[in-house]
Amino acid sequence: MSAVPMPSTFPRRGTFSDNPDEYAESIRAVCAQRDRWLGYGLKAGPSDRTTAEFAVAQLYRRSGYQEPKFVWVPSPPAAAALITARQLAKNAGVPARIATILSDSRHRMDRRIDRRKIEWPQQYYYSDRNAQRDLEARVAVARRSPTDAARAGISPDPIIRRTVRKSLHTSLFDGVATAVRSLTPRPFGSITWYGQQEAHRVAYYDVFRHFDLLEFGPEDTELLDVQSALIESTGWWWAFDDLAVMSERPTALHTEPIPDPVHGEVRLHNSSSPAVEFGDGSGVHVLNGTVVPHWVIHDPTVERITVERNVEIRRSAIERIGWDTYLDRAGLRLVDTDDDPGNPGCTLQLFATPAGWGDEGRILLAVNGSRERDGERRRYGLRVPGAFSSAVDAAGWTYGLAGADYGRLLRRT
Structure with a gap:
């Protein structure tokens, strides 16, 4: 469907300019903010322990608990070993309370976003039904670059949803966090906060307030600030009744753009060493977004490929040695x-x-x-x-x- 020009009957507050060039430039600025959050999610190196501990202590106080003692470990696997050895997962009061507070805050902010009423001068869709209109916008945005979507007259909310929340979720949560989770036993009995890899949760709401598109309540604004501090300062962490276990960020993290990325998505990839590595030597090998065992990188053989049950690992190993070589050797x-x-x-x-x-x-x-x-x-x-x-x-x-x-x-x- 093509864009249908509609005249603007009154100035709109909490949105971007009607002018296509100015609107596209605003969306370009949104993408720059997304990339800033992506940078936090992919950051390697020592954590800012002072900032991270202060932010976690705030969450404890908001939950009605005393500030905890802090134990820092070099990696999520080290944290899992510590939590299991000390049987800390039995202390479920604090993590459940913090999870509820953060979940309630997101629900409140989502409701405010859903209630936004925007009269947009160009409607990309013909239907007057909001659900259908929203669905059509989401499909259109997924297939277009953010600035192209803006020039097509699609309103900012579906663009922000796709190019910020969905994009960061794909790169950080589906990508990095999923790979790191492969290093820890599942389940080992505790709520995990993924620190820097939760940027998609915060960046989405932060864009609305950063560009003055929406004003959230004082409690939600303060919680956004606390979560922002955690994303900018540390990796994974776990809360218990009187103790917080904090994991350092990776010492190395390697990515590549996904093929033809429309919304800036990246995936883990390193063809010579772990794509994600921590200070204690733990790490995970990833080829083009697929988590693979050590042998795929360093010693792929026809024999190992033949007995490998995972289709994606098998494919990665074959591509590692080359299809021509594999076909010749496998007969x-x-x-x-x-x-x-x-x-x-x-x-x-x-x-x-x-x-x-x-x-x-x-x-x-x-x-x-x-x-x-x-x-x-x-x-x-x-x-x-x-x-x-x-x-x-x-x-x-x-x-x-x-x-x-x-x-x-x-x-x-």
């Missing part, structure tokens, strides 16, 4: 080969999976329709059902098409 049986009708000049190859993979599937080897950042076009393998005997039919299945329909494509991407 996979070629089922079919054909020209790729969706990718002129390239070939599709269909292989039977090795016996050690434990299924009757197939591997379709294809060439990426677009070039990588280095200009190369990567070969990649896709798992397809074992019933396929035609490489073209298998390629069509990956797009939800019959082989004949896939054969009529001009070019895939």
Whole structure:
């Protein structure tokens, strides 16, 4: 749908300019704020212990508890070992109370955002139903850059939601925090606050107040300040009745942009050493966003790949040694080969999976329709059902098409 011009009948407060260029510039400033918070979430190096302890003490006092004693550890795994050894998880009063206070605050701020009434001079959608209009805006924003969405006349709220909260959640919570969690036993019985990797929770609300789009109540504003201090100063932490366990930030953290990032998302990646590493030597290896064991980085072999049950780890290991090398060493049986009708000049190859993979599937080897950042076009393998005997039919299945329909494509991407 195209933007439908609508005249502004009165000046709006708590939003951005109607002028497309000025509005796009304001959204560009929102993205700069998002990147600032992303920087906090990815920061490596020593914590600011004084600031972190002061912020945690404030949360204790707001919860009706005395300021705790503080124990600093070099990493989340070290924290998990300490919590388990001392059986601290039995003390559930403080963490439950702090979690409730922070959750209630977010609900109050969300309600204030939801109640915002903005008359926007250009509506990207035709429907008068708010739910449908919001859904259409979210879909449109997900596919456009923030400034393009602004120039299309989409109101600021869905843009901020997608390019700040969702983007940071993807990069930090889904990405970094999930990888670090793989280092700790689950569950070990306590509420974890992820410190710097919770930036998505705070940045979203902070953007509304930073740009004077909305004013929150005094209690929520103060809690935002406390949480901001924690994100800027420390890594993960745990609260107990009279003790707070504080983890240092990573000593090293490596990322790369996700392919074609629309909203500034990044993913963990380091091809030579742990993508996230802590001062006690603990760390996690990650290739292109996939958490992998040590051997994938340092000693990938056909034998290890064959017995690996995790599909994503197996794929990462194969790409590490290269598909051509893997196919040669593994001795996979070629089922079919054909020209790729969706990718002129390239070939599709269909292989039977090795016996050690434990299924009757197939591997379709294809060439990426677009070039990588280095200009190369990567070969990649896709798992397809074992019933396929035609490489073209298998390629069509990956797009939800019959082989004949896939054969009529001009070019895939």
